[in-house]
Amino acid sequence: MPVLFCNQCCIMRSMTTNERIDHLERLLEVVRGLTTAPDLESFLQTVINEATELTNSELSSILEYDKSAEELRFLAMHWFQRDLLRPMGVPLDGSAAGWVYRRGQPLMIQDTKMDQRHFKVVDRVTRHETHSLVAVPLMVRGEVVGVLEALNKKDNAHYTEEDLTILETLGALAAQAMQNVSLQQKVRATAIELAELERLKTDFIAIASHELRTPLGLILGHATFLRETAGTDHAEQLDIIIRNATRLKEIVENLSDVDNVQTGVARVRNQKVSLAKIVGDVILTFQDEAKARNITLRSELGDSPFYLDADEVKLGIAVSNLVKNALQFTESGGHVTVKVQEDAGHFKVSVIDDGIGISAKDLPRVFERFFQVETHLTRRYGGMGLGLAVAKAMIELHNGRIWVESEEGKGSTFTFLIPVKQTQPLAPTSNPFVE
Numbered sequence: 001m002p003v004l005f006c007n008q009c010c011i012m013r014s015m016t017t018n019e020r021i022d023h024l025e026r027l028l029e030v031v032r033g034l035t036t037a038p039d040l041e042s043f044l045q046t047v048i049n050e051a052t053e054l055t056n057s058e059l060s061s062i063l064e065y066d067k068s069a070e071e072l073r074f075l076a077m078h079w080f081q082r083d084l085l086r087p088m089g090v091p092l093d094g095s096a097a098g099w100v101y102r103r104g105q106p107l108m109i110q111d112t113k114m115d116q117r118h119f120k121v122v123d124r125v126t127r128h129e130t131h132s133l134v135a136v137p138l139m140v141r142g143e144v145v146g147v148l149e150a151l152n153k154k155d156n157a158h159y160t161e162e163d164l165t166i167l168e169t170l171g172a173l174a175a176q177a178m179q180n181v182s183l184q185q186k187v188r189a190t191a192i193e194l195a196e197l198e199r200l201k202t203d204f205i206a207i208a209s210h211e212l213r214t215p216l217g218l219i220l221g222h223a224t225f226l227r228e229t230a231g232t233d234h235a236e237q238l239d240i241i242i243r244n245a246t247r248l249k250e251i252v253e254n255l256s257d258v259d260n261v262q263t264g265v266a267r268v269r270n271q272k273v274s275l276a277k278i279v280g281d282v283i284l285t286f287q288d289e290a291k292a293r294n295i296t297l298r299s300e301l302g303d304s305p306f307y308l309d310a311d312e313v314k315l316g317i318a319v320s321n322l323v324k325n326a327l328q329f330t331e332s333g334g335h336v337t338v339k340v341q342e343d344a345g346h347f348k349v350s351v352i353d354d355g356i357g358i359s360a361k362d363l364p365r366v367f368e369r370f371f372q373v374e375t376h377l378t379r380r381y382g383g384m385g386l387g388l389a390v391a392k393a394m395i396e397l398h399n400g401r402i403w404v405e406s407e408e409g410k411g412s413t414f415t416f417l418i419p420v421k422q423t424q425p426l427a428p429t430s431n432p433f434v435e
């Protein structure tokens with residue numbers, strides 16, 4: 001075994017090739033532990049055990065910076081020191097770990113009697129005398145999050161550059177593991193927040209659709225009765241009431257549709273229906289509005305009736321919502337076309353417009369409940385952001401799928417595919433609003 005004597009009379013032993021290979025194998029095992037260790041605590045325990053053995057030290061520990069206390073706290077240590085070190089804080093000033101943390105640089109003290117940076121309180125509490133140490137910062141994306149230190153090189157030896165490299169490697173792995181756990185915690189917290197938001201949306205839809213329906217029905221009923229009996233007196237005002245109450249009714253119906261699907265009570269009537277008729281009826285409903293806005297609204301159906309197993313009302317709602325949007329987001333002089341084609345056991349329906357289009361950033365979100373491209377403060381167009389969510393739910397109730405292709409300023413094409421024959425029963429097997 002090659003042995004060197006340094007000028008301070010301590011023994012420095014250089015490593016043999018076999019020892020180096022052994023060290024590398026052990027470090028590799030720690031790397032593997034990054035993905036296989038059951039939890040952070042056991043991984044950090046492995047790190048300090050290896051730090052102790054590979055640097056031939058008496059002890060090692062990992063300290064983490066505690067933002068609220070503004071000091072370092074022991075995160076991992078040898079089991080026999082646990083009860084003493086856990087409650088203890090190490091100040092940033094007057095400690096070797098604090099020095100390393102503050103500067104983000106490693107530190108080697110070969111003799112603590114000659115170098116006063118060591119924090120003596122820990123020694124007093126643990127009744128252990130530190131005479132040498134090596135410490136490295138734990139870095140996460142350029143930020144120091146803690147410190148890994150090894151104490152008391154055995155056999156009266158000095159710490160070497162090799163020890164420092166080993167500690168830096170172990171420190172990088174410990175920092176990576178700490179970051180992984182912190183990211184996992186953030187992802188978990190975000191998922192909980194999202195679930196809570198989803199629950200609020202669901203509750204709001206249920207409450208709004210139930211509570212608004214009855215008073216709205218009464219307003220519409222009485223206003224229509226007055227409009228018929230009051231002759232021309234106040235006809236204009238009553239028309240305004242009826243028009244706006246009808247608009248509100250549409251919104252409540254959208255809310256009810258969503259509520260029925262999300263609570264699983266949506267009943268789907270499976271009958272032989274003609275897609276050509278459904279599309280024709282929708283075109284007829286919106287033709288006056290299209291003409292008034294100087295938009296060409298037409299269908300491309302050919303002669304086929306496009307019979308399929310479906311719920312006529314629900315498919316009608318889906319097509320109607322798509323056409324309503326296409327008209328709403330198309331300027332005067334524009335075109336809206338509804339195309340139906342047969343495609344390998346499916347019918348493919350496309351609603352094509354040459355309107356304002358949707359930006360690439362908004363495209364993935366348009367089918368979400370309450371999503372609208374415009375913010376509520378600067379809105380030019382009406383709506384609640386439910387039309388597409390309802391259309392999607394209606395198509396998915398039929399075991400179909402819906403998607404959109406669009407380019408800002410050029411127009412949008414909403415397409416759905418729906419099976420001609422239903423092989424599964426038409427009932428909601430899962431809530432389409434939950435990913």
Ligand code: ADP
Nearest residue numbers: 325326329357366372373383384385386387388
């Ligand atoms: P709303 O009922 O408010 O229109 P939708 O769920 O139907 O809500 O649509 C969500 C958003 O998607 C709309 O606010 C609009 O920004 C965008 N959008 C939907 N259809 C089109 C379309 N054909 N062209 C451009 N934007 C559209």
